Amino acid sequence: MRRMRLWLRLLRPHQWIKSGFVFVGLLFGHAWTDPALVRQVVLAAAAFSLAASAIYVLNDLSDRERDRAHPEKCHRPLASGAVGTGEAFMLMALCLAAAVVLALASSVSVLLIVLAYVVLNVAYSRGLKHVVLLDVFIIAAGFMLRILAGTQGVGIAPSQWLLLCGLMVTLFLGFAKRRAELNALDGQGGSHRAVLDDYDPVLLDKLIGISAAAAIISYSLYTVSAETVAMHGTTRLIYTVPFVVYGMFRYLFLLHRRGGGGDPAAAVLRDRHLLVAVGGWFLTLVALLA
Numbered sequence: 240m241r242r243m244r245l246w247l248r249l250l251r252p253h254q255w256i257k258s259g260f261v262f263v264g265l266l267f268g269h270a271w272t273d274p275a276l277v278r279q280v281v282l283a284a285a286a287f288s289l290a291a292s293a294i295y296v297l298n299d300l301s302d303r304e305r306d307r308a309h310p311e312k313c314h315r316p317l318a319s320g321a322v323g324t325g326e327a328f329m330l331m332a333l334c335l336a337a338a339v340v341l342a343l344a345s346s347v348s349v350l351l352i353v354l355a356y357v358v359l360n361v362a363y364s365r366g367l368k369h370v371v372l373l374d375v376f377i378i379a380a381g382f383m384l385r386i387l388a389g390t391q392g393v394g395i396a397p398s399q400w401l402l403l404c405g406l407m408v409t410l411f412l413g414f415a416k417r418r419a420e421l422n423a424l425d426g427q428g429g430s431h432r433a434v435l436d437d438y439d440p441v442l443l444d445k446l447i448g449i450s451a452a453a454a455i456i457s458y459s460l461y462t463v464s465a466e467t468v469a470m471h472g473t474t475r476l477i478y479t480v481p482f483v484v485y486g487m488f489r490y491l492f493l494l495h496r497r498g499g500g501g502d503p504a505a506a507v508l509r510d511r512h513l514l515v516a517v518g519g520w521f522l523t524l525v526a527l528l529a
Contacts, residue, residue: 246330249316251295255288256504260382260405264390264397269471269528279345279393286342286353287385293334294360296327301364349392356384371437375413382409400461407454412503414450415490418443419500447494451487458483471528479523486516 261284270276299316316322335357342350359380368374386405390397417438424435461467462476489512493499499506507513 245316245322246326249296249299249322249327249330250292250334252288252292253508254291254295254504256507257291257382258284258288258385260385261287261389263386263401263405264393264395266524266528267398267401268390268395270395276393276395279349280389282341282345283349283353283388283392286338286345286349287356287388289334289341290338290353290357291381293331293338294357294364296331296334297361297364300324300327300331345388346392346394349388352384352388352392356381359384369434371434374434375410375417378413378416379406379409398461398467400457400464400467404454404457404461407450407457411447411450411454411487414443414446415494415500416503418447419494419498422494422498423501447491451491455480455484455487473527475527476524478527479520482516482520482523486513486520489513489516 261280265271265276265280270280316327338353338357339350342353359377363374363377367377383402383405386397386402389395417435418440420435421438421440421443459477459480462480463474467476468474489510490500490503490506493506493510493513499510507517
């Protein structure tokens, strides 16, 4: 039983919440009444969840020495020595194999997108994570591939506005993650992640502010665009904007005043304000679209 708990910590199933991005097309494309499409999207989300777990194992294998210098990450199963490298490779291979099977069961396009995600993240682990700015854009690309899997991968045309908004939100989360790492390591960021030597709080705060503003503006413009009104038959999607604004402001509060921001999935699951913001946005959106 203890081994199972250690494996789950290594695979980080709470991060599967990120696969929610796969459902964007299903929701905004009014496709939730098509059982075949719903099945494809669910399979795609499951494939991305398992592929992400495999990548987390790969990252922990690559970073286990550096993680030992981090105040929190030193307790991870590989960094602490609780799980051996052989076990980790076995779990990674099983997750990748299951992800490929599930992605292919969804569609060939989804399989190609999932494989692109894996290749991109392997390149990230092998060296691109040390390239300033590009490291965060690769993190954002992982989320964008999730959106594409749930749209183009299953035959749903994605909205350009939503793709832009998704990019800005994920850049916001990526730069906030780097800011949280700087906060946690108190000036010793380079000892854990070399690229942190190329960032500083002032630069990151500017990048976070730009990304947050762009995300809010692009989503707001999407809700009132003529194309959106014609597609959804309502002018009231703008009522979902306050939830988005509050959620992003709350995230900034957690980043700067509560030592949060390093793990977006954990923040959403643990903070009641963020849960209410996300839940309120979703329920309002569904009520308006339905």
